[in-house]
Amino acid sequence: MEKPHKEVELNRSLGLWSALSLVIGTIxxxxxFVRQAAVIDDAGSPTAALLAWLAGGLLTLAAGLTIAELASQIPxxxxxxxxxxxxxxxxxxxxSGWMQIIVYGPAMIAALGSYLAILLGDFFHINPFWNIPIAIGAxxxxxxxxxxxxxxxxxxxxITTICKLVPVAALIIFGLFFGHANALSQSINHVHTTxxxxxxxxxxxxxxxxxxxxxxxLGGEIKNPKKMLPRAISLGIIIVMIAYLLVSFGVLKSxxxxKVHELGTAAIPYIAQKDFGVLGGKILSIGIIISIVGCMNGKIMTFPRIMYAMAKEKQLPFAKQLSYLNEKTRTPIFSIMLTLxxxxxxxxxxxxxxxxxxxxxxIYCFYVMAFVGVFILRKRNPKQKRVFSVPLFPFVPLVAIGGSLFVIISEIMSDPIGVVCSLGIVALGIPVYYFEVMRKK
Incomplete structure (x- = not known):
């Protein structure tokens, strides 16, 4: 008698350390390493720059805690x-899925690949002609x-998260303990004019x-996602926020x-060579290369899962292929290949x-809708027991909403053409959606 075919499912094997590494690694x-001067230039002083990093971290934490409640209810x-x-x-x-799988995700992966190729070319003295093949190969x-x-x-x-934290730790330690500059000095010339x-x-x-x-x-691949996802998201953001603040302070102390304003994007390479010599510059370059590789890995691991989930709901062309899971690896290989x-x-x-x-x-428009969703779910299911509840409700979700609205308004004011193009990309998905819906009827 023939055994009934068992449906292949995603492998729910990822624990807290894996999830936490992916949060830190993808951030x-x-x-x-390159934004220190830009933040100082915009903020106008080192003190204001540090406050900007803190404010950005707190807003991100508010957003993460809010999403964590959704993740605990919709794992x-x-x-x-x-x-x-x-x-x-x-x-x-x-x-929301269309925008991420067609442009946002692949573009982020492509940008990381392109920058990685430039760094590898500089490190190994490779002709720039090979940048595109190296990027695609990576x-x-x-x-x-x-x-x-x-x-x-x-x-x-x-592994890559541990490796990328080495140069971060070095910048912090040498800045805090061996730096002699006044980190909070207000005397920066010519910054306020720009x-x-x-x-x-x-x-x-x-x-x-x-x-x-x-x-x-990766909600379908994490062990006990109702508990693990909130922990990984909130703890990961806190770790990154502290690291960013300490790196920024360490750079200013060094x-x-x-000098940070004067050097621009070359500020951290300058510190590495000043503190460690030529070898230090090489080590920092390796650290940044590993950082990019780890970040790229996290994005290649996560974005195809959106495509897989949409295909499983038969919302995409070639849904059967894109929702296919290999029986041995239990990974959505065709979704991964199309993303690449x-x-x-x-x-x-x-x-x-x-x-x-x-x-x-x-993406921030959808973030706002998701943050508002916490209020909707609480009203829709008032008696539902939550494994994780966002602390200081409703203050924290309101901060997340306010921060996202700030990004949206800033984008509209600074890049109206880009906003129109962005909306156009989303609009291209509307006929695809209705075609697939009508085809199933």
Missing amino acids: IGVGI STGGLYAYMEEIYNKFWGFL VCLIGLLNVFPNRYGAAFAI AGGFGIAMLATLFAFDGWILVAN IGGE VIAGIMISFFDADRLSELCIFT
């Missing part, structure tokens, strides 16, 4: 896509790792904190705000940085 990319694969579908309807869930190698069972990608996330203001400085830090929500895409193909096209023909920036407006 800490290259921003903390499904797809993260934001699943929350939007559950709280509102399939239409809004589809649009993306494909990390993608290949994630075709294997998720424990390999998770282990890689843990300063964008405290709000713009805080906006820059919010982008440096972006990526914390991606671990929620060379002072005036889109990223490769972006590396070859588009400005991936600009494409990812275009989606900031819409």
Whole structure:
């Protein structure tokens, strides 16, 4: 007698350390190493810059704690896509997922791949002609790792997170204990004439904190996600916030705000060579390369899960293929491959940085809707027992909503053309959604 076919499911094998490493790994990319001067220039002084990092961290923590409550109630694969579908309807869930899988996710992966190729080229003195092949090759190698069972990608996330924290720790330790500059000095010449203001400085830090929500895409692969996801999101954001503050203070203590302003993006490489010599510069470059690789791994591991979840709901063309899980690895190999193909096209023909920036407006629009969703679910299910409740309700969700509205308004004011393009990208998904819905009827 033939045995009934057992449906292949995602492997629920990721524990707290894996989830925590993915949160930290997908947040800490290259921003903390290159954004120090930009934040100081916009804020107008070292003290204001540190306050901007703190404010950005607190807003991100408020957002993370709010999403953590949703994650504890909707521990499904797809993260934001699943929350939007559950709280509102399939239409809004589809649009949030569409934007992430078609442009936002692949563009972020492509941008990381392109920057990694530049750093590798500088480190090994490779002709810039090879930047695009190196970028595509790096993306494909990390993608290949994630075709294997998720424990390999998770282990890689843990290793790269530990490695990327080494240069972070070095900057903190040498700055705090061996730096002699006045970290909080207000005497920075010529900054105020070009300063964008405290709000713009805080906006820059919010982008440096972006990526914390991606671990929620793995809700179907995390052990006891109702408890683990809130812990990983909240603890990961707190660790990153403290690290960012200490790195910024350490940098200011090492060379002072005036020198940071003068050096711009070269401030941290300058500190590395000053404190450790030429070897220090090389070590820092390796640390940044590992940081980018780890960040890319987290994004390649998480974004295809949104595509898989949408395909499983038959909301995408070729849904059968995109929702396929390999029986041995239990990973959505076709969703991963398509994500890599889109990223490769972006590396070859588009400005991936600009494409990812275009989606900031819409991702924050969906963030606001998700934060409001906490109030909706509490009203809809007043007697439901929650494994995790956002602390200081309703203050914390209101802070998250206010912070996201600040980003949205800032984007509208600073990049209206980009906002229109961003909305256009989302609008392209509407006919796809209705075509798939009508086809199923």
